[in-house]
Amino acid sequence: GAVVSQHPSRVICKSGTSVKIECRSLDFQATTMFWYRQFPKQSLMLMATSNEGSKATYEQGVEKDKFLINHASLTLSTLTVTSAHPEDSSFYICSARDGATPDTQYFGPGTRLTVL
Amino acid sequence: SQKIEQNSEALNIQEGKTATLTCNYTNYSPAYLQWYRQDPGRGPVFLLLIRENEKEKRKERLKVTFDTTLKQSLFHITASQPADSATYLCALDPRGGKLIFGQGTELSVKP
Numbered sequence: 001g002a003v004v005s006q007h008p009s010r011v012i013c014k015s016g017t018s019v020k021i022e023c024r025s026l027d028f029q030a031t032t033m034f035w036y037r038q039f040p041k042q043s044l045m046l047m048a049t050s051n052e053g054s055k056a057t058y059e060q061g062v063e064k065d066k067f068l069i070n071h072a073s074l075t076l077s078t079l080t081v082t083s084a085h086p087e088d089s090s091f092y093i094c095s096a097r098d099g100a101t102p103d104t105q106y107f108g109p110g111t112r113l114t115v116l
Numbered sequence: 117s118q119k120i121e122q123n124s125e126a127l128n129i130q131e132g133k134t135a136t137l138t139c140n141y142t143n144y145s146p147a148y149l150q151w152y153r154q155d156p157g158r159g160p161v162f163l164l165l166i167r168e169n170e171k172e173k174r175k176e177r178l179k180v181t182f183d184t185t186l187k188q189s190l191f192h193i194t195a196s197q198p199a200d201s202a203t204y205l206c207a208l209d210p211r212g213g214k215l216i217f218g219q220g221t222e223l224s225v226k227p
Binding site: 034095 | 147148150152157158159160161162165205209213214215216217218219220
């Protein structure tokens with residue numbers, strides 16, 4: 001099946017620093033990738049939709065200058081949390097859509113971000 | 117307002133029994149609905165997709181029903197096993213290419 005990887009799996013950083021998270025589709029080309037955030041015991045909340053070669057589309061209430069998304073190739077999207085603060089601590093999950101099965105999203109294993 | 121709701125209380129059942137999880141939605145007309153499994157500290161894993169014109173779909177011990185009149189989907193795991201213990205998420209596509217997730221139901225299967 002389609003595999004999506006994320007790196008790093010865990011990151012701890014100091015307040016004010018920036019953190020980059022990578023999302024890769026390993027065995028398929030993903031024209032669209034999605035970034036979600038999940039707080040403990042809560043559902044996944046969509047942050048943005050990323051299309052290869054174009055600007056990401058952000059959901060209402062998500063600051064695009066704070067959460068920079070780049071989708072430079074059909075297999076890689078990155079999320080950079082700029083000037084991170086403790087309230088940005090969360091579980092960040094990406095997903096990718098395979099053109100062959102466009103109704104299905106394949107999720108990465110997630111990245112646990114802790115901002116001290 | 118638009119909502120998608122799952123049983124918020126954890127479901128505890130005995131091994132071998134059938135687990136039934138519920139997903140209700142309001143003010144959506146989804147083209148399809150999906151069910152995912154999520155283990156602690158992990159990303160969701162896709163299980164089943166059911167389209168608006170399908171009433172039921174099966175995959176091994178899993179069965180999903182979709183009632184667009186009641187705006188409800190039921191997810192069944194037959195002959196449940198302790199390894200089935202996880203949080204199960206329903207998600208729907210409100211016809212925009214995105215997925216909207218329910219809050220998930222935690223299932224615990226006791227040996």
